[in-house]
Amino acid sequence: MSVPRAPLKPLDAALAELLGNAQPLEAIEWVSTFEADGRVLAQDIVSGLQVPSQDNSSMDGYAVRHADVLAAQHTATPLAVTQRIAAGSVGEALQAMSVARIFTGAPIPPGADAVVMQEDCDLIQAAGEPAHVLIKMLPALGQWIRRAGEDVTKGAVVLSKGERLTPASLGLAASIGINLLPLVRRPRVALFSTGDELVMPGDVAPELMKPGTIYNSNRFFLRALLVRLGCDVTDLGIVPDRLAATVDALQSAAQHHDLILTSGGVSVGEEDHIKPAVQTLGTLDLWQIAIKPGKPFAHGRVQEAHFIGLPGNPVSSFVTFLLLVRPFLLRLQGVAEVAPESIAATAHFTWARADKRQEFLRARRNQAGGLDLFPNQSSGVLTSAVWGDGLVDNPPGKTIAHGDVVRFIPFSELLG
Structure with missing residues (x-):
């Protein structure tokens, strides 16, 4: 007798549960104001003077x-x-x-x-x-x-704890004489991919690739996304599709990292070893999230480290990172507001295939002020994420007609 599948988990519920497990890091490091762009403040910054100091x-x-x-x-x-x-x-x-x-x-x-x-x-x-x-x-x-003090008054909080610093923030800190800033330490993230089919660019020439093998693209964009979020990344490469090898990689990564992030192997096939390996060392929730692309998603603990497993398809991995891993890492650093800003935009396309899941369609703004849609929305077509400049957040069961107003999340809100 087959066991009935658990219902798909809505994105908002998954994100709320994930953020509930993201206890902010407590360690503080003092960093030169020159080097603090993109980092998160661990304490309020209070001005000891007024700016300008006089009229x-x-x-x-x-x-x-x-x-x-x-x-x-x-x-x-x-x-x-x-x-x-x-x-x-x-x-x-x-x-x-x-x-x-x-x-x-x-x-x-x-x-x-x-x-x-x-x-x-x-x-x-x-x-x-x-x-x-x-x-x-x-x-x-x-x-x-x-006028004296029209920019900053003495005793004012000019930058707040949990604020992610921008170039303008650094200038403001410098304007009140701050040369070192108290920052939440960088999250330490171990990254690896699983899959015997994966090959690193440069290891094998394209014309010599064996049938069934693919280049490991996920490793590159996931590492770049982690670095943009201020993480200290340890790249553990590609782990073979073997249970013992997966257990060893997880056990080693858990020693000195806050988060272990993997790509691939979070389904329930015979060659998907992430689930039993994590359960051997800790706890795991394997979710089927009601989004497209990116349904399979795993999170849990390996000893003291958080664990997140992303799907292997590149667009699925890319989108689930932006929607779930990004806010999780920001919350680890003490950022309170982690939701990206969206805008209302007019669809200059039709989308007749309503899906029961919440869809994130790759689109870009055109010169007329509307949105064009990439023609192939497959979870394996990474070209769509390069061509597009954001995601159309389409609710479950909804079609889109030309001229409809849709919710659009620019990549500029998600890629840093």
């Missing part, structure tokens, strides 16, 4: 007193230039009926309450005489003045 000019021009300019314009009287203030220097108090030549970033002298751009002034300077300027427009109070 300064946002333009090259002249620092003025508004009342003096108003008075001078009635009689078209030039005002004397009595000082020159460059960035990094400090001016003196501005006297009545005088202006200060000032440059971008230079502090506003006491008494000045506006800056006039040099383009709105005529410089008058006779030989041997002090310089004067004729100001051709009446500035508003505070014009072209950047």
